[in-house]
């Protein structure tokens with residue numbers, strides 16, 4: 001790697017002075033509790049600060065520490081996560097608290113390797129926890145830091161490619177100071193979130209503009225280079241809202257699969273060349289019902305790796321003989337509104353029953 005064009009201490013000094021003046025006051029910044037910092041880092045992975053704050057506060061009210069979360073049933077955890085999306089984060093978080101209880105005696109580990117061994121915690125999140133909770137050097141390379149570093153050193157190439165990724169980690173390692181890593185981690189993340197933003201970075205307000213190679217070359221809008229987007233496949237599915245005495249049938253998805261542990265109305269994928277009505281009819285007979293069903297429109301939803309077009313059908317079916325158990329429930333619309341349905345089925349609920 002090329003040597004830095006300026007001393008790392010110079011960058012740190014500018015950044016920390018700026019952070020001391022304008023750093024954001026956020027709920028997870030008022031604590032050094034690793035559990036709370038970990039929770040905030042996981043919630044912030046795919047979601048913005050403003051959306052995260054109420055979830056973070058509600059979650060901590062229900063599960064104030066590792067032991068409380070580890071002891072909670074997964075359904076309750078998913079219920080409190082509902083709306084944040086990317087539910088794998090909640091499942092891993094829950095599983096990781098159980099590991100902290102069983103393998104670390106309930107005490108959150110302090111070493112980077114031990115933290116990274118917990119489910120759902122990658123290198124950057126582990127670095128953030130080490131830096132912010134324990135004030136020890138833990139390099140971070142989340143989306144904000146990645147963007148700042150690419151611009152600061154005018155790094156070209158796809159930032160997700162192996163070569164550039166390696167270079168960025170080396171830089172993160174060099175630039176993270178031994179002294180005040182707690183403040184550094186928050187300062188560089190703040191800079192990316194509030195000044196060095198993806199579009200129209202506010203270079204005039206940036207404490208690093210004097211060092212920034214992208215700024216001096218007028219490349220700040222072009223870097224980081226955009227990754228080539230893969231085409232996201234579209235899946236066609238049908239969902240049946242089977243009603244009985246004002247309640248609707250929902251099922252829990254298997255824990256080990258996609259969207260595991262979340263709930264949905266009975267559904268099926270529409271085979272290539274088949275009409276959604278035909279798939280709905282087969283689904284209905286698979287449920288042991290021959291009721292008349294009605295097409296009720298469709299909703300679209302994007303998951304992380306695919307998009308779904310969900311065709312909705314309603315029908316009245318008998319609940320007799322269909323015993324509610326751990327995996328199957330008959331719920332009132334008011335209960336469904338609070339239930340951890342996954343994204344497209346939440347939209348289905350809103351469309352058909354007018355509920356959030």
Ligand code: SF4
Pocket residue numbers: 148151152195196197201202203206207208209210212213214215220
């Ligand atoms: S000068 Fe502009 S492009 Fe460079 S780090 Fe600051 S905000 Fe980002």
